[in-house]
Amino acid sequence: MKTAGHSEATTRRGLELTPFRGLRYDPDRVGSLAAVTSPPYDVVVRPDGLHHLQSADPHNIVRLILPQAATPTERNQQAADTLRRWLAEGVLTTDTDPGFYVYEQRDGTGLLQRGVIGALRVSEPSDGVVLPHEDVMPHVVADRAALMRATQANLEPLLLTYRGDGSAHGTTAVIERTADRPSLLATTTEDGFHHRLWAVTDPADVSRIQSDLARHQALIADGHHRWATYRRLRAEHPSPSPWDYGLVLLVDTARYPLRVRAIHRLLHGLPVTDALAALDGLFRVRRLDAPLGEALTALGDAARAGNAYLLAGDGAFHLVDRPDPALLARTVPADRPEAWRTLDATVLHAALLEHVWRIPEDSPAHIAYIHDAAATVAKAEHDGGTAVLMHPVREEVVRDLARQGVTMPRKSTSFGPKPASGLVLRTLDT
Incomplete structure (x- = not known):
């Protein structure tokens, strides 16, 4: 109307x-x-x-x-x-x-x-x-x-x-x-x-x-x-x-x-051990006994080759990458541009949150969106939850999708x- x-x-x-x-x-x-x-x-x-x-x-x-x-x-x-x-x-x-x-x-x-x-x-x-x-x-x-x-x-x-x-x-x-x-x-x-x-x-x-x-x-x-x-x-x-x-x-x-920086996720009530166990056979997982800065560098290196995330909350960092193509095929909507389908935030929300961990993305009781990586990790360690650290999206990708009228998953970027x-x-x- x-x-x-x-x-x-x-x-x-x-x-x-x-x-x-x-x-x-x-x-x-x-x-x-x-x-x-x-x-x-x-x-x-x-x-x-x-x-x-x-x-x-x-x-x-x-x-x-x-x-x-x-x-x-x-x-x-x-x-x-x-x-x-x-x-x-x-x-x-x-x-x-x-x-x-x-x-x-x-x-x-x-x-x-x-x-x-x-x-x-x-x-x-x-x-x-x-x-x-x-x-x-x-x-x-x-x-x-x-x-x-x-x-x-x-x-x-x-x-x-x-x-x-x-x-x-x-x-x-x-x-x-x-x-x-x-x-x-x-x-x-x-x-x-x-x-x-x-x-x-x-x-x-x-x-x-x-x-x-x-x-x-x-x-x-x-x-x-x-x-x-x-x-x-x-x-x-x-x-x-x-x-x-x-x-x-x-x-x-x-x-x-x-x-352009990433916005990270804090998953309430999901211990890191449970989050990692659910990824068995669906993603490659590697433990990194390194400080935050080095772990984020490793995340950036992995993100150049495909979808990658850092999980934290148990005193270590876990580099999660190389998703199973079959998982992506059955969970990521196919009616969007490839640039959208391959976004880390898209895969996180469509495959991990919805299908693997079954966490509602719009529920403050289950998930929080935090801009600072160190703060996300600290809260996960304090509360017993899981921090999911993201790699930032390039501005030109954001602008290109916006001009096509395609919106990214919520809280995908932090300018x-x-x-x-x-x-x-x-x-x-x-």
């Missing part, structure tokens, strides 16, 4: 970015900007990371993006009440002029990423403007939607990439000229990343960015669930409304290539660096 007021989206074929009045922390009202930031909500490793962030500063953004209470309704109401209180107390203040925000991340290895934050018109998948590459879990979308409804805010930007021509023209020219000026804020988070933010309010610069981006489509690098949430909330509100747009960070990867949550928010009050 077509939603009234949204039919014009079918004629749009480029990114439509709109200025907004950012909501930001008043540095005089918090201990430090670094102490109030957080990784994106789904990167925070619960519960240790959550408690660490909560204790860093009483105003840490995690109290909005991951509120803690007995029920979902109470959690969302708590976040809404907290946001209203911080606004009333001046902890968070709204910038005077609408604009875009140039955002820079830099680490000690020489990595530099710059992009532009704005409110992006929410489009449908059929429009071909914003390309998803992963499936989403409905319960997570429902959870994020309830939080956004309660707070009436986009609390953190999702990360989108597009491919410019790699030269200092258009959006890139504005970004790099802006980065030569004094920034609105600068902080260094405990992971060693330096963050800077600038406002772009000059009408000519705003227009230049809009005209440039209107020629491009974007790939969702991080934030599939939040993008699906934007789409759900947009459909719930008659257009035009602030819900027609969602907060994003857009990065030109021709100019600033992202790092980074991800924007820190808490540097700029967007309210949707009308």
Whole structure:
């Protein structure tokens, strides 16, 4: 059924970015900007990371993006009440002029990423403007939607990439000229990343960015669930409304290539011994008595030849590779492109999780998705479960599948660096 007021989206074929009045922390009202930031909500490793962030500063953004209470309704109401209180107390203040925000991340290895934050018109998948590459879990979308409804805010930007021509023209020219000026804020988070933010309010610069981006489509690098949430909330509100747009960070990867990392799996209630026993005759299994770094190197070497995984949780690493072709033939759907059928995540979900280990992939009680390999192993060892460490997918494979309209299994990739949550928010009050 077509939603009234949204039919014009079918004629749009480029990114439509709109200025907004950012909501930001008043540095005089918090201990430090670094102490109030957080990784994106789904990167925070619960519960240790959550408690660490909560204790860093009483105003840490995690109290909005991951509120803690007995029920979902109470959690969302708590976040809404907290946001209203911080606004009333001046902890968070709204910038005077609408604009875009140039955002820079830099680490000690020489990595530099710059992009532009704005409110992006929410489009449908059929429009071909914003390309998803992963499936989403409905319960997570429902959870994020309830939080956004309660707070009436986009609390953190999702990360989108597009491919410019790699030269200092258009959006890139504005970004790099802006980065030569004094920034609105600068902080260094405990992971060693330096963050800077600038406002772009000059009408000519705003227009230049809009005209440039209107020629491009974007790939969702991080934030599939939040993008699906934007789409759900947009459909719930008659257009035009602030819900027609969602907060994003857009990065030109021709100019600033992202790092692509894997997202690992933690299988609750499945001891490593049981996981390995079930693989007998279906995969080759080799025990590696080596530190994590060496084990991941071995995984990378094995992954060049085919599907490979590292299992951990019993004090050692087990390299699992060379799947039985007969197993793949009877478990992996044949109606998808070969690039999809041979993905490690595809084989893991279709063959191992569903048929060998019989673990439901959408049940938090059975499986967790964790970005950090060491944290995944530590939790498996502590809880008696199994860590499944993955090798990252190349960005060109992700983009090619997305352009074909083929989505990868959920939580297949982790693009980074991800924007820190808490540097700029967007309210949707009308």
